[in-house]
Amino acid sequence: MKRGFWGLVLGLLLGSAWASPSRYAEQFEYAWRLVEEYYWDQSHHGVDWVAVGERYRDRLPxxxxxxxxxRLIEEMYGELRDDHSTYLSPDEARLLLSGAQCLPLPYREAWDRPSGRNTDSPSAEAANPVPTPLSEEPRETAFAAPQVSLRGGAVIVRLSNLIDPEAFSTLASAIRRYEAESFRKGSIKGYILDLRGNPGGLALRMAEVAGLFFRGVPWRIVSRNLGTLPQPTQPALGRANTQKPLVVLIDGQVNSAAEGLAGALKEAGRAFLVGQRTAGNTEVLIPYCFPDGAVAMVAAGVLAPLRGATWEGRGVEPDLPVQGAEAQLEAALRYLDGLSSRRYSLPAWIEKIRAGQRFRLELGVVR
Known part of the structure; x- marks a missing residue:
């Protein structure tokens, strides 16, 4: 009886050991197929994706x-060299995506059984067929927290990314607070949205932030499988949270959804852009979550204005080119000061009458 028991245990252990390579192969194939079937550029930027798959598949043993x-899948995704697509382990997904939503892996069979990832491992997640396995409390984040400050009557909000939900919630809270303060005291001239160095993030977060300042359908997403899709702000209708003047600070390190945000605000005439041309890297990332909590970030489309050429490869141009971080901020503050002084000046027709009177006084016509 004892021999039979231990034989069963040994058999289960051996079965588990032999099963793991097949589970690795399954996970690998799903990750490879996502790029093969959903990547926005069918040529994969000139990369032979079939050959890449064969080369990395040979390393599975x-x-x-x-x-x-x-690490193997992450390295394989790096072959695309698009500065966007990547593969995240469950731990990395929790840290980097910070609770952001993701789409379930679009292969039904992947959800029909547990992933086989050892949940006792510090880098593992229990298999859980839920489309959004990234929301956990308490959570960590790999990004700098949004910063809000007040200078010379301008509310300055710095967003380091458009992935962390705090990017939207912090900005929305700042607008609520200072709009109320401005209503009571009239002390707020406008907002400065500092996107410098922002690598971008999720189209949803971009749409949420834009929706605080204006509403509409400012973008289109050009994708491989679905064609061209209009992308609205969130929400798309109604009155924006603020009508106050807005300046956006940009530089060459602004990428992806952050470029789309700056570009849309400029195209809509809602913001004045100060700084340097953005990176021109506007591929749209779609996060696909695996049952074990891993996430494949796949560039599934290109972001563009609703009408006109895409920003891909050319970037978003500032209205006022300025070099140097402090000089850019000072230029933004001066711009808001100028708007503020004009807003509180007398109507133009009164100024013209006064100017005419002064002119006639100089001629001795009016006593």
Whole structure:
């Protein structure tokens, strides 16, 4: 009886050991197929994706654990060289996506059984067929928190990314607070949205932030499988949270959804852009979540204004080119000061009458 028991245990252990390579292969194939079937550029930027798959597939026998598989797939995604697409382990997804929503892996069979990832491992997540396995409390974030400050009557909000939900919530809270203060005291001249160095993030977060300042359908997403899709602000209708003047600070390190945000605000005539031309890297990332909590970030489309040429490869031009971080901020403050002084000046027709009177006084016509 004892021999039979231990034989069963040994058989289960051996079965588990032999099953792992097949689970690694399944995870690998799903990750490879996502790029093959959903990547926006069918030529994969000139990369032979079939050959890449074969080369990395040959390395699967070397994989001894899930951590090794995560690194292998991440390295494979790096072959695209698009500065966007990547593969995140469950731990990395929790840290980097900070609770952001993702789409379930579009292969039904992947959800029909547990992933096989060892949930006792510090880098593992229990298999859980839920489309948004990234929301956990308490949560960490790899990004700098949004910063809000007040200078010379201008509310300055710095957003380091458009992934963290705090990017939207912090900005929305700042607008609520200072709009109320401005209503009571009339002390707020406008807003400065500092996007410098922002690598971008999610189209949803971009649409939420834009919706605080204006409403409409300012973008289109050009995708491989779905064609051209209009992208509205969130929400798309109604009155924006503020009508006050807005200046956006940009530089060459602004990418992706952050470029789309700056570009849309400029195209809508809602913001004045100060700084340097953005990176021109506007691929749209779609996060696909695996049952075990890993996430494949795939560039599934290109972001463009609703009408006109895409920003891909050319970037968003500032209204006022300025070099140097402090000089850019000072230029933004001066712009808001100028608007404020004009807003509180007398109507133009009164100024013209006064100017005419002064002119006639000089001629001795009016006593």
């Amino acid at each position: 070397e994989i001894k654990d899930w951590r090794g598989l995560d």
